[in-house]
Amino acid sequence: MIELDPVIHASARLRITATLAALPVGDQMSFPRVQELLEMTAGNLSTHLRKLEDAGYVAVTKTHQGRTPITYLALTTRGRRAFEDYTEALRAVLGVQP
Numbered sequence: 158m159i160e161l162d163p164v165i166h167a168s169a170r171l172r173i174t175a176t177l178a179a180l181p182v183g184d185q186m187s188f189p190r191v192q193e194l195l196e197m198t199a200g201n202l203s204t205h206l207r208k209l210e211d212a213g214y215v216a217v218t219k220t221h222q223g224r225t226p227i228t229y230l231a232l233t234t235r236g237r238r239a240f241e242d243y244t245e246a247l248r249a250v251l252g253v254q255p
Contacts, residue, residue: 159246159249159250160246161243161246161247161250162239162242162243162246164208164209164212164214164239165214165239165240165243166243167205167208169195169197169201169202169205170205170208170209171243172195173191173195173202173205173206173209173215173230174209174214174215174232174236174239174240174243175240176191176194176195177191177215177230177231177232177236178232178237178240180231180232182237183231184231185216185218185229185230185231186229186230186231187227187228187229187230188202188227188228188229188230191230206230209236212236212239213233213235213236214232214233214235214236214239214240215230215231215232215233215236216230216231216232216233217229217230218230218231
């Protein structure tokens with residue numbers, strides 16, 4: 158039986174993970190940019206990011222640009238692998254060849 162990763166399977170977390178997976182390995186995206194792209198509220202995005210971060214799928218880096226705090230998001234190696242496994246499992250469920 159094929160199981161889909163429940164951490165990624167929630168719609169909002171799947172959208173976040175897919176967005177970050179589109180970045181080249183090692184790249185990151187700012188929190189406001191992800192929020193804008195996915196049209197999510199800051200609170201909703203934060204809640205889903207916490208679950209992804211707790212699973213080790215997303216790295217959250219907080220820094221400053223001058224005096225302005227800025228948060229960057231990136232998929233970890235584990236997160237990228239989990240997303241790849243998820244998409245493979247989804248293809249298998251749907252009977253679609255890669």
